[in-house]
Amino acid sequence: MLEILGKTNFDFMGKRKIAFIFSGIMVLFGLIALVQISRGAANLGIDFAGGTAVQLKFDQAIRIEEARKALESNGLSNAELQEFGQDNKLLVRIKASTTIEEKTAERVMAVFSKEFPNNKFVVDASTEIGPTIGKKLQEDALIAIVISFAGIIMYIAARFELRFGVAAALATFHDVLAVLGAFYLLDKEITLLVVTALLTLAGYSLTDTVVVFDRIRENLRIRRRDSEESMINNAVNQVLSRTIVTSLTVVLVLIPLTLAGGEVLHDFSLALLSGVIFGTYSSVFVASPLLLLWPGASGRMMKRN
Amino acid sequence: MKKVGGRFALLALVVVLSVVFFLPSYKPLYQALPDWARKILPDKGITLGLDLQGGIHMVMEVDEDRAVEIAVERSVNSLQDLLVDKKLPAESVKRTAANQVTIQFANAELKSQIQKLLDEYPTFFEVDAAGSANSLVWELRETEIKRIKDSAINQALETIRNRIDQFGVSEPLVQRQGLKQIVVQLPGVKEPKRAKDLIKETALLEFKMLDEDNQMKMDFPARIPKEKEAEVLAQFQGKVPEGDQILFEHQIDKDTGREFRTPYLVKKRVMLTGDVLSDARVSIGEFNDPYVSITFDGKGGREFERITGENIKKRMAVVLDNTIYSAPVIQDRISGGRAQITGTFSTQEANDLAIVLRAGALPAPLKIIQDLTVGPSLGQDSIDQGVKSTLIAGLLVVVFMMVYYRLSGVIADFALLLNLLCLLGALSALNATLTLPGIAGIVLTIGMGVDSNVLIFERIREELRAGKAVRLAVDGGYDKALLTIIDAHVTTLITGVALFLFGTGPIKGFAVTLCLGIAINLFTAFVGTKVVFDLLNQGKKVDTLSI
Numbered sequence: 001m002l003e004i005l006g007k008t009n010f011d012f013m014g015k016r017k018i019a020f021i022f023s024g025i026m027v028l029f030g031l032i033a034l035v036q037i038s039r040g041a042a043n044l045g046i047d048f049a050g051g052t053a054v055q056l057k058f059d060q061a062i063r064i065e066e067a068r069k070a071l072e073s074n075g076l077s078n079a080e081l082q083e084f085g086q087d088n089k090l091l092v093r094i095k096a097s098t099t100i101e102e103k104t105a106e107r108v109m110a111v112f113s114k115e116f117p118n119n120k121f122v123v124d125a126s127t128e129i130g131p132t133i134g135k136k137l138q139e140d141a142l143i144a145i146v147i148s149f150a151g152i153i154m155y156i157a158a159r160f161e162l163r164f165g166v167a168a169a170l171a172t173f174h175d176v177l178a179v180l181g182a183f184y185l186l187d188k189e190i191t192l193l194v195v196t197a198l199l200t201l202a203g204y205s206l207t208d209t210v211v212v213f214d215r216i217r218e219n220l221r222i223r224r225r226d227s228e229e230s231m232i233n234n235a236v237n238q239v240l241s242r243t244i245v246t247s248l249t250v251v252l253v254l255i256p257l258t259l260a261g262g263e264v265l266h267d268f269s270l271a272l273l274s275g276v277i278f279g280t281y282s283s284v285f286v287a288s289p290l291l292l293l294w295p296g297a298s299g300r301m302m303k304r305n
Numbered sequence: 306m307k308k309v310g311g312r313f314a315l316l317a318l319v320v321v322l323s324v325v326f327f328l329p330s331y332k333p334l335y336q337a338l339p340d341w342a343r344k345i346l347p348d349k350g351i352t353l354g355l356d357l358q359g360g361i362h363m364v365m366e367v368d369e370d371r372a373v374e375i376a377v378e379r380s381v382n383s384l385q386d387l388l389v390d391k392k393l394p395a396e397s398v399k400r401t402a403a404n405q406v407t408i409q410f411a412n413a414e415l416k417s418q419i420q421k422l423l424d425e426y427p428t429f430f431e432v433d434a435a436g437s438a439n440s441l442v443w444e445l446r447e448t449e450i451k452r453i454k455d456s457a458i459n460q461a462l463e464t465i466r467n468r469i470d471q472f473g474v475s476e477p478l479v480q481r482q483g484l485k486q487i488v489v490q491l492p493g494v495k496e497p498k499r500a501k502d503l504i505k506e507t508a509l510l511e512f513k514m515l516d517e518d519n520q521m522k523m524d525f526p527a528r529i530p531k532e533k534e535a536e537v538l539a540q541f542q543g544k545v546p547e548g549d550q551i552l553f554e555h556q557i558d559k560d561t562g563r564e565f566r567t568p569y570l571v572k573k574r575v576m577l578t579g580d581v582l583s584d585a586r587v588s589i590g591e592f593n594d595p596y597v598s599i600t601f602d603g604k605g606g607r608e609f610e611r612i613t614g615e616n617i618k619k620r621m622a623v624v625l626d627n628t629i630y631s632a633p634v635i636q637d638r639i640s641g642g643r644a645q646i647t648g649t650f651s652t653q654e655a656n657d658l659a660i661v662l663r664a665g666a667l668p669a670p671l672k673i674i675q676d677l678t679v680g681p682s683l684g685q686d687s688i689d690q691g692v693k694s695t696l697i698a699g700l701l702v703v704v705f706m707m708v709y710y711r712l713s714g715v716i717a718d719f720a721l722l723l724n725l726l727c728l729l730g731a732l733s734a735l736n737a738t739l740t741l742p743g744i745a746g747i748v749l750t751i752g753m754g755v756d757s758n759v760l761i762f763e764r765i766r767e768e769l770r771a772g773k774a775v776r777l778a779v780d781g782g783y784d785k786a787l788l789t790i791i792d793a794h795v796t797t798l799i800t801g802v803a804l805f806l807f808g809t810g811p812i813k814g815f816a817v818t819l820c821l822g823i824a825i826n827l828f829t830a831f832v833g834t835k836v837v838f839d840l841l842n843q844g845k846k847v848d849t850l851s852i
Contacts, residue, residue, distance in 0.1 A: 002709050003709075003710075003767060004709075007831040022395065022527065040351065043763035055683070057682070057683075062331060087686075099844075103387065105676075106498075106771040108795065117586065122682060123497075123678070123679060123680055124679070124680050124682065124683035124686075125677075125678060125679045125683050126497075126676070126677075126678045127676065127677050127678075127797035128675065128676040128677075129675050130672075130673070130674035130675060133675045137604075137809065138530050140807040140809070141806070141807070143807050144803045144806070144807040144808065145803075147799040147806070148799060148803040148804075151799035151802075151803065152738065152796050152800070155795055155799060156796075159603055159792060191808075192812060193712060193742060193811075193812070196742065196804060196808065196812050196815060199748070199800045199803065199804060200797070200804075200815075202796075202800055203796045203798070204796075204801035205752065205802065206792075206793065206796040206797075207756065207796070207797070209754075210789060210792040211789055211793070214789045214792070239763075240765065241738050242759055242763040245709070245759050246760065248705070249702055249706075249751075249752050249755045249759065250749070250756070251371060252701040252702050252705060253698035253702060253748050253750075253752035254696035254697065254698075254699065254749075254750050254752065255701075256693075256694040257694045257698060257745060257748050258700045259692045259694075259749075260690060260697065261690055261691065261694040262686065262687055262690035262691070262741070263307055263743050264356070264687065265691075265694075265741060265742070268742065268745060272749070299567055299708075
């Protein structure tokens, strides 16, 4: 039998203070990001904010400063540029809040064919999204988020007793907010795909939590003499290797997707990847210790049925 | 003793069905099949999303208010004609609000006679309070406004469909979305810009007379660069006589390719519009320059003959979307119902012009509110990257499972392949659209799918450590892991369903693959792998398990 970890006996519950502080900070950043998004101050993708994105593929390498200068001298100073080195690709993004003019995509193309006549390009993709559509997508995303979370919480509530349900839901919020916070700190764009990743994460990160909670419930029925803290600690240790292995298989598929899946999927996979890691951490260090915070639970026996 | 025969038959059936449904999705193989086989097999498989095969996704809004204005303007035109016919000398007939016409006349005695004309315009009613002794105000009825708005979008849909059919795109989608939006999807379009121009062009063709009596007074510059248009308009603002307007003729210098404009003073009154056309074709002139020859229908032909007969030696402007294509002098009465539209355009431009003229004008301008265009090269790049990362991901997981769980890992890998095969089969059977995020969904299914087997195997290991016999340990492991795995899957499915319901395009594609993958996984992990273990345990007593 090949095992990543043999029988372990880590004192996870004893580290809960440190874990809560770390998680609290991550969640705080996530909440800040949430407030900034609702204020419209965060780095929203053009699918939410409205605007234009044009991706050009040049024959020869193009220097990003020169491209920016060319756009600025032609009245497109608010463009954000991003290059994808190996293929001479350039992504130009212009948000709608700063330009009202139509046909921005055509203007961008005109600028490059005028300023760089010797460096021919093809248009890989162009996206133009009017503010009304952006609003609609924001609303749809919000509805999807609310429905997912309501559905998950209801399911957990039906399957587990209240204390477990609340802890699992909080841990899920923690994972999603931590990734959102990380994206905010890194100034990554919050696009429709990133939101999709966060929702998928909300569904998936529960897997580890459910595995741990199932074991805690099971142990509640067998071991009557241990203190609550040591019992939870035992349960976490017992399922530790499968918690790690299940996450590992997902991490194994997400790494090639992040590295080789192309620019469209990069941020999506990155959000999932960091989310799965946070999710594994939270099922051990957040969800389980949260059970101990329940009023009247600490040190005592919990209800056994 | 558990029977495995039935379950093996089920697995075999599922595999065969998946392959049968998937075959049409893999074109090279499907094409190579003999005819009789293709006749039996389903003919539709997975469709590639626009992000993978390239193409255009556009959402447009019809400017409904403008459609109402245009309808009112038409009534104004016909009312002017009617007043002339009936010899009722009105001073002016004008559209004074979006839905309002004001008729002014010097002679107050005319009022009752003009009022009678309202009978011919049942969609209007008179606003008594707004009129005076020398004026009448008519307003369009609410029901008519609603009808115009409604028919505007239907007419726009019809027109766009006609144009796209003639442009030639395989499997286009043109449909109404909500109350006033139109969605157009053109997969695999090679010239996106041309297709978009073709759809967007209002293509309102009008014949108008030049106002040559006043032309000299205006002292227009002969030819101006394209950028100076607004300048000229501003310069002559306020000097344009009542009932006239300034329109520009577009010209392109053939040597330099620069665009020029020539301003003309044109009477606003429309002599004839493009809705009386029966055909439009491209012809090549004597200097090898293309032009569009148009044919009027019977009524249009007679009208055109009358108009040209009454205006010999005068100049008539051919106007498309408020741009003058040409302004020739009418040499003679033109009978036979044919005319030409000349101008400086390429064969392709002439061709597109003929298409929009044949398909008819849009009832009102369109506003594009969403436009996603993916070039064919990016689509192929995305497919390549998607396939590459799927293969690497699959390989990593397969190897990891073999190393970590030995023979049991191989069984899990077999279930994984089964999972992927069924997923592709199910996607094909549903004719689902595969998008780039959809490929990511497949990759995730690989990673999440083996989780089920990891959980089962860890349980079995636990049972074995507790000293149970292999067969009991296997059964116990499966039983105890079942609920945990269902819990984990359901929560993922909940978000998947929410994404499917409220996601658009690519996101929906992701939700579909994720949900199907997870659901199928329950089957492959429990039935697919269990049957193999049962087979191992069936014969002689097994003492050890490679796990």
